Amino acid sequence: MANETDQTIDSLDPRISRAHLSGGNHNDVDGLIHFQTYEVFHQSKRGAQHKHVGIVHAPNADMALLYAKEQYARREQTANIWVAPSSCISATEYADDDIFTTAPEKLYRNPASYKVMDRIQAFKERGMKSTDEI
Numbered sequence: 001m002a003n004e005t006d007q008t009i010d011s012l013d014p015r016i017s018r019a020h021l022s023g024g025n026h027n028d029v030d031g032l033i034h035f036q037t038y039e040v041f042h043q044s045k046r047g048a049q050h051k052h053v054g055i056v057h058a059p060n061a062d063m064a065l066l067y068a069k070e071q072y073a074r075r076e077q078t079a080n081i082w083v084a085p086s087s088c089i090s091a092t093e094y095a096d097d098d099i100f101t102t103a104p105e106k107l108y109r110n111p112a113s114y115k116v117m118d119r120i121q122a123f124k125e126r127g128m129k130s131t132d133e134i
Contacts (some may be wrong), residue, residue, distance in 0.1 A: 038064035039089060041082040042072050050082055061085075
């Protein structure tokens with residue numbers, strides 16, 4: 001919705017109202033045949049990790065944030081949203097899966113290879129015996 005008197009864009013989103021965007025200026029999208037694709041990352045609460053939730057198509061990053069908010073933050077609790085142009089994401093090829101194999105002689109890097117639970121249990125049992133003697 002735009003006011004006819006001052007040509008600013010009124011929105012239910014307070015960030016749009018604070019931005020004082022003027023209506024009718026479409027220079028950002030002139031010449032674009034297709035909008036750019038943005039990857040959307042959602043954070044459910046402060047301190048939690050961001051998780052990839054999908055994509056949006058938008059003319060710029062600001063609009064991508066608004067589209068992401070509307071599409072991915074309406075139905076669940078949201079603390080933060082990130083958008084990143086899909087063209088900026090680098091990924092490995094599925095054919096290169098051999099780079100993820102671990103050499104068998106490097107088991108020390110995997111914490112599951114350390115068997116300490118029996119030692120912890122023995123320590124706890126020794127502690128219980130010493131308190132029973134007192």
